[in-house]
Structures are given as structure tokens and as C-alpha cells.
Amino acid sequence: MTTTDISQLRKSYERAELSEEASRADPLDQFGQWLQEAIQAQVPEPNAMTLATVGSDLRPSTRIVLVKGYDAAGIVFFTNYESRKGLELAGNPYAALQFHWVELERVVRIEGVVEKTSAAESDAYYASRPLDSRIGAWASPQSQVIPGRATLVANAAKYGAQFMLNPPRPPHWGGYRLVPDEWQFWQGRKSRLHDRLRYSQRDGQWLRERLAP
Template sequence: MTKLADLRKSYIKGSLSEEDVQKNPIDQFNIWFDQARHAELPEPNAMTVASVDENGKPSARVVLIKEVNHKGFVFFTNYESRKGKALTHNPQAALLFFWPELERQIRIEGSVEKLSDEESDEYFHSRPLDSRIGAWASPQSQVISGRSVLVAKAAEYALKFALNPPRPPHWGGFRVKPQALEFWQGRPSRLHDRIRYTQQAYGIWKIERLAP
């Protein structure tokens, strides 16, 4: 049986330099994200969201990114879930995209804000019906006695709302407004490329290379 300490691979698929990256990190993100999509990776839009609660305890989970622009990175959740409560209490988050097939990862750190009701409504009503019912049926992060609870709640809300469930008041979007982003490209001999963007005044981004 192979020991965990013996699991390793050499990274040879790409390189990244300060001279070649875009001046704005969102533009650089979009280039890499498009390449991940064209490579037909499984769920390239999956990212890890890390938060810290009121007791200083960190937690992380994978969610799906739903929008990226120069305002930030948007995802949706139940505001009463563990991550929802943590991000409301401590509106700071770290995001991580990991695309092993391309030997790349992107780390993002920034402040968090809730989307407006109008923005959350727009996305909610674009979701499939079963997902909209599910937002009502699931008391996310709470202990339940069994799956039958969810099934019964889904049936209850499907009967109540039929084809037009409104957005639950406890469900909506968060936007992570980036203050620092790091683009990591695997390289041979563990001499990886790490390019970090740090937000400066007047919308300027400082670009630096970090040691691997």
C-alpha cells in the first residue's frame, strides 16, 4: 500500500509570469476560467468558501460561483446556514478555485456584502422549480431526524406555492469584494509560479511574485 507521504506528481503543464498577466486580476481570472471551461473540467465553477464565526472558528465548504465581474464574486445560500451566519457576523471570506487538471489554483480574499433583494430575486426566479422549493424545504445546517423531513417539507411547499414559489426571506446572495488574489501555476521541482495581486488606492492593483 502506497504511503500518503509518497504520493506526489510533477507539474509540467504551464507557466505564469508577472510580465504576461493582465493588469486587473478579474481579467486574469476570466482568462483562466474560460480555459477551465473549454478544457471541460467537471464543475470549474466550484469553489471553496472559508469563513470564521463569532467564536473565531473557521469552516470551509464548496459552493458554486454564479457571477464574476469587477464588483466581485457572487454565490447564493441560506442566510441562516452556518456559513450565512458566519459571513453576516464577520463579513470577510477566502475563496479557492482548484483545477488539478490544469495544475492551477486561485486564492481570493476580501470583504463580503449581501446582494440587494432585487439581485437575489432575479437569480432565485431563474432557478429550476425543484431548487426553488428546496430553498424553502431545507433548514440548512440544522439537525433533522431524517431525510423524510426534507421530503415532507418539499411536498408541503410544492402544494403551497405550486409553480410560483417566492424567494424565502432567509435566502439570497453574497458578494465577495476581492482585496487580494493569488494565481498559482504548478511547475517542476516544486518551484511553482505564484503571482499575487493586492488592491491599492484608486483601483490600482499591485502585482508581485511570491516564493513557492
């Protein structure tokens, strides 16, 4: 496809709307509703989200991670603490998340500060993972340069033989919780006049405002 072809791609968003009256007063409730609707609509990977972090060199980076829990305390995901994202969060705990449910013409953006989950929470989730995923957490030196895929395969065999059916959680692997201080909900609308609601913290309460798209 040429650049000219790409510039001519168009889509009219007409599936739904998002009004102040119909939206929830608490952004967590609104998020929960939209996530459940994405699951019910059988959207591919409805729990996949983009995580954006910023390093000490002020260069932003993004990657896809999976949300594994959410409640009033925040949005939870798990990863390698020594990966690029882990090192960037250690130096700058502020991050942003984005869900894009293409089929529903919806986007949710979340910003806030990130903290590690408790060791007990990380242990519990790690223990719930399939065995090959638990071994994989040991086998992959995430974000580091490796000679080739054979390194991963050899590492998996090594740790599989060492730990058998009961690998412990690696000390470099665990959970993070993003504590939101701002949410944005975007619903595609016709003529590019999209609905966009922002929730921000003001004196311990959520202020809901409409933003121009």
C-alpha cells in the first residue's frame, strides 16, 4: 500500500455515543462497564493495554501489557522488574495506560503514579499462571540482548529441570499497580465530532468534564 492509499483511508464512527447523563459518576465504574461490554462483544484481547513510560533520557516508550486486576486501588499488571519498563518506572513512577477497543470504536486513557504490588499479591498471581509461563519468567532476561532464540529455549530447559513443577516466583518478576489521577473516555462519533469525557481528581472527588475531540 502506498502513502497515498493510506492518506485516503476513512471510517465513519457511528456505533454509539457517550453523554454526561448516561456515563457513570465514578470513572472506575465507567471503565468496568466498558471492559465488560468489550468482553461480551468478544473483542480480541479486551484486557490488552498500551503502557507508556518515560526514561531518564526523557524518551517515552510504549508496549502492550495485560491488565490482570482493577479496583478502587488501581489497575494491576505483572512484568519483569528488570525490563526497560521496570527500570523506567523505578526512575520515574508516572505512567499512562490506553485501551483501544477498535470494534466498539472506544478508547480509554488512564494516567497516574505506579507502585509495586505486595509480594503476597505477586506470589498469588504467579502461582496461578500456567507452568510454562512461570518457567518463562525465569528463562527470559527481558529487554536484554541475547544471541538468538536458542538462548531462551536453553534457559527454559535449564530452569524446567531445576524447578520441575514448582518454580518459585523470580525475585525480578512481579506486579505493578497504576493509581489513576486522570481518566479519559473516547467514543467515536460521526463527522469526527467524537465524545470525549475526562475525569480528574479535585479535592478527593472526581470532576467530569467534556473535552473537544
